[in-house]
Amino acid sequence: MTRDDEHLRDALFEYVRADEPPMRATSAALIAEGRRRRRGGRAAALTGTVAAVLAVLAGAAVWTVWSGPDRRPAAATATARRIDAALRDALPSRGRLVLRTLEPGADGTPLPTAAASSATAWHGVWESTVDGRVQVVRVDVGFTAPAAACGGTDCQLATGPYGTSVATFRSDGGLWAVHRRTDTFGVRVGDEAPSGTGFRFGRAELARAATSAALTIPAPAGLRVTHHAATAPAGFARILDDAVRGGLPGGAGLRTYQPPVGLSADATGPRPTTGPADFWYADWTIPGQPGGPRITLRVDAPGTTTASRSAARALCGDASCSPAPSAHGGWTVTYEQRTGEAAVRRTAVVVRPDGSRVLLAEEVQATVDFPYDGAELLATAADPTMSYG
Amino acid sequence: MTAWDSVAGATGRAGDGEVGPAVDVEREFAEYFAARGQSLRRTAYALCGDWHLAEDLVQSTFVRLYRNWRRIRQPTIDAYARRTLLNLFLSGRRTAAREQVVPEVPERVVAEAGSDVRIDLARALARLSPRQRAMVVLRYLEDLPVAEVAELVGVAEGTVKSQTARGVAALRAVLDTAALAR
Secondary structure (H helix, E strand, O other): OOHHHHHHHHHHHHHHHOOOOOOOOOHHHHHHHHHHHHHHOOOOOHHHHHHHHHHHHHHHHHHHHHOOOOOOOHHHHHHHHHHHHHHHHHOOOOOOEEEEEEEEEEOOEEOOHHHHHHOOEEEEEEEEEEOOEEEEEEEEEEEOOOOOOOOOEEEEEEEOHHHOEEEEEEEOOEEEEEEEOOOOEEEEEEEEOOOOOOOOOOHHHHHHHHOOOOOOOOOOOOOOOOOOOEOOOOOHHHHHHHHHHHHOOOHHHOEEEEEEEEEEEEOOEEEEOOOOEOEEEEEEEOOOOOOOOEEEEEEEOOOOOOOOHHHHHHOOOOOOOOOEEOOOOOEEEEEEEEEOOOEEEEEEEEEOOOOOEEEEEEEEEOOOOOOOOHHHHHHHHOOOOOOOO | OOHHHHHHHHHOOOOOOOOOOOOOHHHHHHHHHHHHHHHHHHHHHHHHOOHHHHHHHHHHHHHHHHHOHHHOOHHHHHHHHHHHHHHHHHHHHHHHHHHOOOOOOOOOOOOOOOOHHHHHHHHHHHHOOHHHHHHHHHHHHOOOOHHHHHHHHOOOHHHHHHHHHHHHHHHHHHHHHHHHHO
């Protein structure tokens, strides 16, 4: 599948996932209607089916009311149902997943379901059996302390929604994908294979699940996802596009994949906003250039970080880098990372004194050279127009 | 050890939870609905562009699926569900075409700022013929190979390729236009 295809696919995914209302139907109502239809023959039309299903749903609702309140907290069961459904939807259908445990927790301690509204994390275990082999899928969703991108060996970085980073690695006999959606909120999905067998899901599949916007939990009272949103100047999308095209050699010929867009970072992942944005993101390619180059830009709002050597160094992760002070009290740094099996990314970062930062990166197959050198990237990233003002 | 690890270690033991002793038809059906219901509804929405109709299509699909559950072999459930959904959509479109009195698909209210691309995409999808739209959705949203799309829609593989290419070109034009308009 080409990048164009992926772009179209992403757009279709976003189209069908945005503003999605909750499902009205339940399996119990559908089964009841299926039984009725089985008994009653096959003459009913589509509208009759729908009306009957709705009637069953209404009846079920009335029955629930008559039967007294559900002893389980609605929020807790709703969260559990949402996580379970989101995981099943996000992972390829490869043997039936059977839910084993899905429980709330806080501060490293499991919580009773009745206290789920104060949970800061949920932890789930599913099993699937194919050819007699039991495979375990684990999910951890919630608020965590900031941590290194990779928590194991054989770490690879992949690109998630709007340029966010997804780390995949091996740890404790499992293959994991971790999507850190904010500094304090993350989702990780793991596949544990029986010894001597392969993993059922690949890195890309686990990463897709970890980045699923539906795979999230509500924030408990008094705890919220940290935001550093700020209002960008009018026409910021055009300003960013012009700065990149004007700064990079031959930049006028860049082809846009994702036009500059303001994003709000929350527990579902980044989502487009026209209001104050935590960061802006855009990406382009170079038509005709070998190696499928992808140029990505991320501009973080003021207050996102501190203008310090250690903060600049932390961006490099495991890569070697040497932050340098810039003329106006900020810091600059460039570094290279492996992304995926056969791709590499070079990133130039400018950290400004107000805690905003610009990350301009080029990603390309490892078999070809980077289209730009580090100095060209850094000079473009330092363009003063790429600022919230 | 991270906060995740400590909690997962305490709560995430496989086999601690409820395990049903018997796997019967209803449980299998319920599990399949939990696993695929939402995804099928998204496909239905991509086909018809209306959440209410999408829900109706999916409910009808699952009712038919339940009635035939015992006869469907496990590996073909997805294909059966897709085919049922597609048939309901296309037959419904034929019915709707006979009853249609408005010249265009009504525009939906823009409920959320920043959704221009989605609105444009919805309009571009609505301009495709139902079969062409189905081919694009199955090929790109469901990620099905050309041969499977051809079998589901009941046309030759070459037709899928040509129709999909035209449909995709129309959608890409919308996306490219939207790209620099922001």
